[in-house]
Amino acid sequence: MNQCEKIWSDILDKLSGLVSVACYEIYFSKLKPVVIKDDTLILMTELTSVKNGIAKNFTAPLNMAIRESMAQIDGVKIILKSELSSYVEEEEKKEEKEEFHPSIKQIVFQKNYTFDNFVIGDSNKYAAAAARAVAEAPGKNLNPLFIYGMPGLGKTHILHAIGNEILRNNPSLKVYYTTAENFTNDLIYSIRNSNNNELMKQFREKYRNLDVLMMDDVQFLAKTNSAQENLFHIFNDLYTAEKQIILSSDRPVKELTYIEDRLTSRFASGVVADIQPPSFETRVAILQKKAYHYKIDVSQEVINYLAEKEKYNVRLLEGMLKTIGYFASLNNRAADSVEFAKEALRDSSSGQESAITMQKIAETTCEYFNIKVADICGKKKTKELVEPRQMAMYLVTVLLPEIPLASIGQFFGGRDHTTVIHARDKMQSQIGENENYKKKAEDIKNLIYNK
Numbered sequence: 001m002n003q004c005e006k007i008w009s010d011i012l013d014k015l016s017g018l019v020s021v022a023c024y025e026i027y028f029s030k031l032k033p034v035v036i037k038d039d040t041l042i043l044m045t046e047l048t049s050v051k052n053g054i055a056k057n058f059t060a061p062l063n064m065a066i067r068e069s070m071a072q073i074d075g076v077k078i079i080l081k082s083e084l085s086s087y088v089e090e091e092e093k094k095e096e097k098e099e100f101h102p103s104i105k106q107i108v109f110q111k112n113y114t115f116d117n118f119v120i121g122d123s124n125k126y127a128a129a130a131a132r133a134v135a136e137a138p139g140k141n142l143n144p145l146f147i148y149g150m151p152g153l154g155k156t157h158i159l160h161a162i163g164n165e166i167l168r169n170n171p172s173l174k175v176y177y178t179t180a181e182n183f184t185n186d187l188i189y190s191i192r193n194s195n196n197n198e199l200m201k202q203f204r205e206k207y208r209n210l211d212v213l214m215m216d217d218v219q220f221l222a223k224t225n226s227a228q229e230n231l232f233h234i235f236n237d238l239y240t241a242e243k244q245i246i247l248s249s250d251r252p253v254k255e256l257t258y259i260e261d262r263l264t265s266r267f268a269s270g271v272v273a274d275i276q277p278p279s280f281e282t283r284v285a286i287l288q289k290k291a292y293h294y295k296i297d298v299s300q301e302v303i304n305y306l307a308e309k310e311k312y313n314v315r316l317l318e319g320m321l322k323t324i325g326y327f328a329s330l331n332n333r334a335a336d337s338v339e340f341a342k343e344a345l346r347d348s349s350s351g352q353e354s355a356i357t358m359q360k361i362a363e364t365t366c367e368y369f370n371i372k373v374a375d376i377c378g379k380k381k382t383k384e385l386v387e388p389r390q391m392a393m394y395l396v397t398v399l400l401p402e403i404p405l406a407s408i409g410q411f412f413g414g415r416d417h418t419t420v421i422h423a424r425d426k427m428q429s430q431i432g433e434n435e436n437y438k439k440k441a442e443d444i445k446n447l448i449y450n451k
């Protein structure tokens with residue numbers, strides 16, 4: 001699956017919970033993802049009726065699905081098959097320029113994840129400065145660079161900004177971005193399919209030839225020997241050759257307990273920079289910048305309201321802003337009052353008449369697992385309770401993105417917001433990896449929608 005297909009399949013996944021089965025089949029299931037262009041995912045259909053039908057009736061659920069899937073795109077555009085050629089030609093040109101080892105797929109750095117678009121405050125100024133220094137002189141002084149912070153605080157944004165900047169200064173450098181998860185998958189694939197170790201050789205080769213290696217979310221590096229062993233050797237080769245290594249993690253090095261000491265000690269051997277949750281002023285500045293970027297007409301009052309509402313996660317802040325902007329454009333007005341913002345956020349969380357609440361999500365999840373609400377809101381950490389609790393927390397973050405994590409933690413037994421983050425991320429990755437979890441989440445969501 002390439003990047004477009006992956007993004008579209010995530011969006012489809014969300015859509016399936018938002019539109020009827022019949023509409024899903026008729027309008028969405030047969031769209032083909034073609035390419036991402038200017039942060040817009042281009043989808044193709046052969047039928048004018050599908051293109052027009054979606055534009056007329058389904059923009060709301062489609063936008064909601066895009067937001068829920070957290071896809072890093074601004075939107076989608078549906079084109080007819082007859083319009084395809086102009087897009088395909090551009091893609092082919094791009095591929096011709098590929099100078100990497102054939103098995104290395106360069107991602108296109110998000111063009112709006114730049115340093116200019118990154119708002120700096122006390123919470124992230126050290127990380128941003130280190131990132132800039134690395135982008136200006138990769139492999140020179142700050143090697144490796146290890147950035148850590150909770151989800152949604154801009155780590156991926158910074159990595160892309162470094163990539164954009166390095167390639168702008170020196171387009172011939174081989175800059176490779178991957179996630180620890182992809183690295184692991186790539187490795188497993190090479191091991192499984194290796195004939196006479198050929199693929200394995202290629203695997204090492206492709207990493208060792210890089211000028212810059214960025215590995216996002218190293219907390220997802222597999223515990224297996226092979227993943228850690230290979231990364232260790234790649235790390236050493238690149239480091240000795242004075243090639244830049246940049247790592248991100250959602251936790252500090254010392255908490256990466258399942259990663260071998262010889263690796264973690266190397267992770268921490270250069271510059272370690274953390275990103276903290278932004279202050280109120282920084283949250284306001286970020287919202288202003290995003291509103292400008294997405295051309296959302298929103299008043300200062302509403303911006304302040306949002307900045308008060310979510311104190312940690314910039315991704316969620318951005319999600320709320322986009323939702324409000326979307327409702328404003330639907331109603332052909334500016335998002336100029338807190339009442340309007342509240343209404344937009346309330347509506348977006350259900351998409352139906354009966355509002356979805358945290359209580360309802362907890363109740364439905366408990367019904368599904370056949371346990372008591374009091375239990376998942378209690379202190380016990382038995383196996384039977386942990387999974388439903390994490391599932392419920394995860395569903396709240398997905399279905400009610402405007403609820404602050406701290407409030408979710410509070411509701412589920414006075415837990416800390418970091419517990420909610422952990423639950424959400426864990427469930428998210430389990431759903432990604434395991435059909436069984438995916439099905440559970442879908443079933444519960446359907447129960448919630450149909451209540």
Ligand code: ADP
Binds near residue numbers: 120124149155157318
């Ligand atoms: P992480 O990788 O740490 O989970 P991301 O880099 O994906 O977080 O950031 C989530 C969203 O928040 C992105 O859209 C990003 O542009 C935005 N964001 C985070 N911090 C900032 C900031 N300081 N300035 C502007 N946008 C930010």
Ligand code: MG
Binds near residue numbers: 155216
């Ligand atoms: Mg990230």
